[in-house]
Amino acid sequence: MSILIIAEHDNHTLSPSVLPTVTAARQLGQDISLLVAGYHCEAVAEASARIEGVSRVLVADAAHYQDGLAEELTPLVIQQVNETVRFVLAPSSTFGKNLMPRVAALLDVAQISDIVRIQSADTFVRPLYAGNVLATVQSHDPIKVMTIRTTAFEPAKLVTTAAEQIPVSATPMIGRSILLDRDRSKSDRPELTTARVVVSGGRGLGSAENFRLLEVLADKLGAAIGASRAAVDAGFISNDHQVGQTGKVVAPELYIAIGISGAIQHLAGMKDSKVIVAINKDPDAPIFEMADYGLVADLFQALPELTKALDTLNS
Amino acid sequence: MKIVVPVKRTVDPNVKVRISQDGHSMDTRSLKMGMNPFCEIAVEEAIRLKEAGKASAVIVVTVGAAACEDILRHGLGMGADRAILIETELSLQPLAIAKLLKVVVDKEQPDLIISGKQSIDEDNNQTGQMLAALLGWPQGTFASKVELEPNRAMITREVDDGLERLALTLPAVVTTDLRLNQPRYLKLPNIMKAKKMPIERLLASESGIDLRSRLIVQQLAEPTKRSGCMKVQSVAELVNALHNVARVIG
Ligand SMILES: Cc1cc2nc3c(=O)[nH]c(=O)nc-3n(C[C@H](O)[C@H](O)[C@H](O)COP(=O)(O)OP(=O)(O)OC[C@H]3O[C@@H](n4cnc5c(N)ncnc54)[C@H](O)[C@@H]3O)c2cc1C
Ligand SMILES: Nc1ncnc2c1ncn2[C@@H]1O[C@H](COP(=O)(O)O)[C@@H](O)[C@H]1O
Numbered sequence: 001m002s003i004l005i006i007a008e009h010d011n012h013t014l015s016p017s018v019l020p021t022v023t024a025a026r027q028l029g030q031d032i033s034l035l036v037a038g039y040h041c042e043a044v045a046e047a048s049a050r051i052e053g054v055s056r057v058l059v060a061d062a063a064h065y066q067d068g069l070a071e072e073l074t075p076l077v078i079q080q081v082n083e084t085v086r087f088v089l090a091p092s093s094t095f096g097k098n099l100m101p102r103v104a105a106l107l108d109v110a111q112i113s114d115i116v117r118i119q120s121a122d123t124f125v126r127p128l129y130a131g132n133v134l135a136t137v138q139s140h141d142p143i144k145v146m147t148i149r150t151t152a153f154e155p156a157k158l159v160t161t162a163a164e165q166i167p168v169s170a171t172p173m174i175g176r177s178i179l180l181d182r183d184r185s186k187s188d189r190p191e192l193t194t195a196r197v198v199v200s201g202g203r204g205l206g207s208a209e210n211f212r213l214l215e216v217l218a219d220k221l222g223a224a225i226g227a228s229r230a231a232v233d234a235g236f237i238s239n240d241h242q243v244g245q246t247g248k249v250v251a252p253e254l255y256i257a258i259g260i261s262g263a264i265q266h267l268a269g270m271k272d273s274k275v276i277v278a279i280n281k282d283p284d285a286p287i288f289e290m291a292d293y294g295l296v297a298d299l300f301q302a303l304p305e306l307t308k309a310l311d312t313l314n315s
Numbered sequence: 316m317k318i319v320v321p322v323k324r325t326v327d328p329n330v331k332v333r334i335s336q337d338g339h340s341m342d343t344r345s346l347k348m349g350m351n352p353f354c355e356i357a358v359e360e361a362i363r364l365k366e367a368g369k370a371s372a373v374i375v376v377t378v379g380a381a382a383c384e385d386i387l388r389h390g391l392g393m394g395a396d397r398a399i400l401i402e403t404e405l406s407l408q409p410l411a412i413a414k415l416l417k418v419v420v421d422k423e424q425p426d427l428i429i430s431g432k433q434s435i436d437e438d439n440n441q442t443g444q445m446l447a448a449l450l451g452w453p454q455g456t457f458a459s460k461v462e463l464e465p466n467r468a469m470i471t472r473e474v475d476d477g478l479e480r481l482a483l484t485l486p487a488v489v490t491t492d493l494r495l496n497q498p499r500y501l502k503l504p505n506i507m508k509a510k511k512m513p514i515e516r517l518l519a520s521e522s523g524i525d526l527r528s529r530l531i532v533q534q535l536a537e538p539t540k541r542s543g544c545m546k547v548q549s550v551a552e553l554v555n556a557l558h559n560v561a562r563v564i565g
Pocket of ligand 1: 201202203204205227228229230231242243244245246247248258259260261262263264265266269279280281282285297298299300328352353435493
């Protein structure tokens with residue numbers, strides 16, 4: 001009985017989302033293969049081999065795996081599912097969500113999305129209805145294809161002794177979808193889903209310029225920046241910052257929501273944060289029901305004050 | 316060019332749902348139901364492509380109980396040409412739904428399928444990708460822009476680290492993200508017209524597809540409640556609490 005994990009990466013670095021996925025896999029069994037499919041992805045394979053609990057790294061290196069396209073990766077994953085493989089796992093990122101249903105359909109099994117707890121080898125817990133309900137589901141399929149909510153599992157540790165790397169032959173190119181370009185948003189700030197502190201802004205910020213106030217605060221705290229859907233829709237900040245049911249899920253030690261009302265779709269993405277702070281001028285805003293600390297104030301007054309107070313604290 | 320749009324009936328995103336007494340299902344009786352928001356975006360996109368002269372016909376399809384007729388009529392009211400109900404009283408899962416949708420796709424031979432990325436009740440985010448897999452078609456998931464050329468679709472996708480642009484050879488499956496468009500409101504004359512349009516019906520049980528659940532819900536539970544909010548009166552008090560009590564800063 002073995003487990004196959006599909007590694008997410010950009011051909012140079014392994015995504016941090018793989019580490020919690022390995023932790024989830026270790027709760028299912030001992031024999032864990034990590035599939036690294038990419039192009040000139042030696043560095044990724046090297047890093048993968050040093051994750052605690054990984055038994056072997058399967059490396060498929062070919063030009064048509066370069067862009068992580070589900071159409072190209074699916075036949076490869078299916079090829080790697082031999083008689084002993086009972087679980088196929090990937091992080092519940094846009095990469096995993098794009099790929100895994102395609103794999104499951106061709107294996108003629110269900111796909112189980114966004115697992116937050118592993119109860120046993122066939123029973124798992126996953127959120128429904130924007131996290132308002134936790135469902136315990138039992139799978140009757142011979143192969144369990146699942147995506148793992150990365151904030152729900154600790155990242156696996158890295159070790160010095162490397163697991164073996166095994167080259168695997170590439171499947172033929174499909175070529176019906178082609179990546180034209182990528183607009184990667186670059187930032188020196190920590191990555192949103194793994195940051196220790198997240199500062200998030202909503203419609204209350206009013207404009208893209210005002211969102212800068214948030215950036216000043218984030219820099220003081222070494223925080224990542226999040227946003228509500230309304231802030232993204234209004235063009236205050238790019239889509240990859242959206243936190244929520246249909247955006248990213250975060251669970252930092254500290255989440256500061258500023259000018260965000262607290263719609264259930266937003267709460268779905270942040271309510272597992274350890275400490276939640278809300279700053280909102282409306283004392284009845286639903287965000288306060290989820291917060292540990294609430295400050296009813298005009299953010300344009302509170303934000304500069306907060307930034308200054310942190311300066312004092314740091315000095 | 317024909318476009319098929321799979322649509323799902325879900326609770327309204329603004330209502331609060333509760334778990335039934337039995338602990339195995341959701342109590343959705345008497346709750347406001349409607350078309351899943353992502354499906355509405357999918358229908359809107361298909362209609363816009365038709366209005367722009369890029370598509371000739373738009374077919375909305377749903378798998379569900381007779382009550383799902385209302386969302387099909389909603390789709391017709393938005394401007395869809397035809398509506399198909401694949402009727403079943405069972406609560407089906409994405410794989411079975413994708414297989415049933417494939418039956419319609421095989422018959423209708425569309426060039427494009429536009430589905431939602433996610434149903435807001437079960438949050439699966441699977442059906443479009445599964446349908447693409449079963450058909451062997453390329454997929455453009457989480458789309459925030461769709462442009463049609465005669466033989467391909469250019470898709471902008473919202474991904475975790477930004478945006479991605481793909482060229483898909485048609486036929487293809489696209490799933491919608493929130494920023495693709497803003498669905499229109501229905502005008503009264505269109506609602507009236509849609510009421511009179513026919514709904515084509517198929518029975519899921521007659522498809523020969525194995526509809527049994529692969530996943531059994533054993534229990535539904537509410538997540539643990541958070542401990543409650545302490546209102547602070549000033550920024551100074553907040554910083555003090557975060558530094559000295561919660562110990563998350565400084
Ligand atoms: C299908 C679907 C999916 C969705 N997915 C998501 C998702 O993933 N993530 C998400 O966030 N939302 C999502 N939404 C949207 C969600 O329902 C809300 O509309 C959105 O979260 C509201 O954003 P907001 O809190 O910034 O704006 P608003 O609700 O408008 O709140 C703005 C807040 O700012 C406060 N404010 C204004 N000015 C000031 C000031 N000067 N000082 C202090 N406070 C001020 C106001 O009191 C108010 O509470 C989704 C909706 C749907 C239908
Ligand atoms: N019962 C259904 N009937 C028709 N289409 C569906 C059904 N369920 C899901 N879909 C389609 O698949 C999308 C994603 O749903 P899901 O995979 O359940 O998150 C929806 O937005 C619909 O476009």
